[in-house]
Amino acid sequence: MTETAEPRIPPASAQDPSPDALLVRRTLAEIAPVADKVTGYFYALLFIHHPELRGLFPAAMDTQRDRLLKALLTAAEHMDDPDTLVPYLENLGRGHRKYGTEAAHYPAVGEALMGALVRYASTWDQETEGAWVRTYTTISQIMIDAAAEDEEHAPPWWHAEVVSHDLRTPDIAVITLRPDQPYPFLAGQYTTLETPWWPRVWRHYSFASAPRPDGLLSLHVKAVPAGWVSSALVHRARPGDVLRLGPPAGSMTVDHSTDNGLLCLGGGTGIAPIKALVEDVAEHGDRRPVEVFYGARNDQDLYDIDTMLRLQKNFPWLSVRPVTERQGRLPEAVRQYGPWAEYDAYLSGPLAMIRSGVDILPAVGIPADRIRHDFLAELAGTP
Ligand SMILES: NC(=O)C1=CN([C@@H]2O[C@H](COP(=O)(O)OP(=O)(O)OC[C@H]3O[C@@H](n4cnc5c(N)ncnc54)[C@H](O)[C@@H]3O)[C@@H](O)[C@H]2O)C=CC1
Numbered sequence: 001m002t003e004t005a006e007p008r009i010p011p012a013s014a015q016d017p018s019p020d021a022l023l024v025r026r027t028l029a030e031i032a033p034v035a036d037k038v039t040g041y042f043y044a045l046l047f048i049h050h051p052e053l054r055g056l057f058p059a060a061m062d063t064q065r066d067r068l069l070k071a072l073l074t075a076a077e078h079m080d081d082p083d084t085l086v087p088y089l090e091n092l093g094r095g096h097r098k099y100g101t102e103a104a105h106y107p108a109v110g111e112a113l114m115g116a117l118v119r120y121a122s123t124w125d126q127e128t129e130g131a132w133v134r135t136y137t138t139i140s141q142i143m144i145d146a147a148a149e150d151e152e153h154a155p156p157w158w159h160a161e162v163v164s165h166d167l168r169t170p171d172i173a174v175i176t177l178r179p180d181q182p183y184p185f186l187a188g189q190y191t192t193l194e195t196p197w198w199p200r201v202w203r204h205y206s207f208a209s210a211p212r213p214d215g216l217l218s219l220h221v222k223a224v225p226a227g228w229v230s231s232a233l234v235h236r237a238r239p240g241d242v243l244r245l246g247p248p249a250g251s252m253t254v255d256h257s258t259d260n261g262l263l264c265l266g267g268g269t270g271i272a273p274i275k276a277l278v279e280d281v282a283e284h285g286d287r288r289p290v291e292v293f294y295g296a297r298n299d300q301d302l303y304d305i306d307t308m309l310r311l312q313k314n315f316p317w318l319s320v321r322p323v324t325e326r327q328g329r330l331p332e333a334v335r336q337y338g339p340w341a342e343y344d345a346y347l348s349g350p351l352a353m354i355r356s357g358v359d360i361l362p363a364v365g366i367p368a369d370r371i372r373h374d375f376l377a378e379l380a381g382t383p
Pocket residue numbers: 190205206222266267268269270271272273294295296297301323324325328329330331347348349350351352353356373374
């Protein structure tokens with residue numbers, strides 16, 4: 001890898017991808033069918049050549065092990081779209097501080113990335129290599145700069161003590177945390193969290209409240225089968241336990257520059273950030289229409305419906321509609337209502353629900369650029 005390539009981001013233009021973007025996308029299409037092998041080889045190269053980096057990753061590399069590579073490939077795919085790419089990478093750069101990542105580690109990751117691509121891309125020539133070097137240089141520089149800037153005013157992580165633990169169903173807990181120092185975030189954002197029981201295994205959880213005057217944070221956690229962190233949080237965590245939090249991230253925040261209504265779809269524990277968004281609109285006194293569809297498998301799984309109905313009672317601009325699977329699935333349900341042309345959409349819930357929302361909502365009048373969700377990396381590469 002050369003170190004001389006200048007970071008650069010071409011102007012956004014979906015119709016007219018830059019030559020580098022074309023080459024990068026061609027490689028991505030070629031490696032997609034063998035993604036698992038690319039991932040395995042990438043980490044093998046990284047740890048063989050740089051054993052000192054192994055300690056930054058969890059002891060057991062579980063199903064989330066491809067997060068780093070996936071993030072890099074997602075970024076590469078969005079090279080021509082700086083509005084998406086830059087905030088995504090800045091978050092990623094800030095978020096990597098908690099792992100102990102340093103600027104000096106980036107070339108090692110870049111070498112492993114190139115090694116894995118060279119091995120599995122069916123077309124690889126000097127031109128392609130040049131495109132990838134420039135792309136990775138841009139990606140890493142944005143991450144390094146964001147981390148350095150963040151270092152000026154924020155810690156790499158926060159300690160947070162569990163102050164209450166409310167088991168709402170046999171497998172869903174509402175957990176309240178007190179961070180050891182102020183934790184600035186926006187309603188609709190999520191954090192990454194590490195428990196004392198699974199060191200270096202981090203998971204994402206959205207905040208269930210807008211920032212509160214007392215500084216406390218609230219999360220909704222569902223224990224999922226084989227979910228180490230979620231099971232520990234639901235079945236083991238108790239008041240007094242201390243967790244670690246990474247910095248806030250996510251762009252599913254209220255756009256206060258528009259009067260558009262908010263169409264909010266919260267599936268299961270995905271209702272948590274939707275509740276935070278409602279509180280945010282209330283605090284701004286916007287009085288914009290907010291239509292919440294709260295989806296769950298059955299009535300018992302609507303564990304937060306009382307809170308949502310209480311909010312509906314307080315705010316005339318808010319409507320809350322529970323949708324259980326007996327009545328249908330969540331994104332489909334919005335078709336019976338509307339019109340939605342003057343709404344922005346906020347989607348939070350299982351990946352399949354987000355995917356389906358991204359498919360359906362443009363057909364009911366909400367174009368893709370007015371749909372917000374947290375699954376950029378997971379939806380990358382899907383048409
Ligand atoms: N910011 C976010 O996007 C957040 C996402 N989540 C995620 O939400 C999920 C919640 O899980 P559970 O409570 O078990 O949800 P669940 O499996 O009980 O489903 C909740 C809702 O999603 C709908 N749904 C499920 N599969 C669907 C599909 N294929 N197409 C359309 N709709 C579908 C269901 O009909 C139901 O209304 C977790 O995966 C969690 O990671 C949780 C909090 C925040």
